[in-house]
Amino acid sequence: MDKPIRKAVRCFLIKDNKVVVTKYKEGNKKAGYYEIPGGKIEEGEIPEQTVIREMREETGLKIRNLKYKGNMIIEYPNRIFDFDIFICNECEGKPQDFEENTSEWIEINELLKKEKIYLI
Numbered sequence: 001m002d003k004p005i006r007k008a009v010r011c012f013l014i015k016d017n018k019v020v021v022t023k024y025k026e027g028n029k030k031a032g033y034y035e036i037p038g039g040k041i042e043e044g045e046i047p048e049q050t051v052i053r054e055m056r057e058e059t060g061l062k063i064r065n066l067k068y069k070g071n072m073i074i075e076y077p078n079r080i081f082d083f084d085i086f087i088c089n090e091c092e093g094k095p096q097d098f099e100e101n102t103s104e105w106i107e108i109n110e111l112l113k114k115e116k117i118y119l120i
Contacts, residue, residue, distance in 0.1 A: 004079050010038035011051045011086040013063060018105040020095055021117075022058050028100055033116040037103070038083075047084040059103035060096030063088045 013020040022037055024030040039054040041047060048066055055063050066086045074081045095103035111117060 003075070005082055006079060007041040007082050007084075008039060009041060009047050009050045009054065009084045009086065010036045011055055011063065011066070011088055012036055012069075013055065013059075013061065013088050013091055014108070015089050015091075015105075017108055019108050019111060020055075020059055020061065020091075020103060021106055021111060022101045022103045024101050025099075030118075033118055034106070034111060034114055035118040041084075047086075051086050051088075055091075058098070058101065060093055060098075061103075062092040063090065064092075065090045 020037060021034045023034050024032065037055050037058045039050065039058070041050045042053075045053070047068075051066060052063060055061055066088050069085045069087050072083045072085055074083070095105060097103075
């Protein structure tokens with residue numbers, strides 16, 4: 001059986017030993033989880049465009065000076081995720097609160113101590 005492949009991106013926005021994350025609100029199946037911003041590559045987009053769009057949609061931040069770090073493939077029983085990973089340290093604005101999630105800067109060491117995190 002061929003598994004569907006989902007092309008997506010993640011962007012680690014890092015500055016002063018902090019990283020920007022999203023955290024899902026109650027009512028979402030991922031409520032309480034911290035996640036690195038990113039998402040599905042839409043038809044006609046290149047990965048860099050997706051990163052910029054998703055970061056804006058999920059955090060309110062406008063990013064620039066992206067650096068491609070590599071590709072990661074994760075295979076699950078019913079699908080495959082094919083991620084392009086980026087890093088960035090330049091942005092405009094402040095993380096914002098949205099209907100489904102909040103976004104915030106968090107110390108990297110503190111994030112790694114959390115029980116509910118999706119780094120990819």
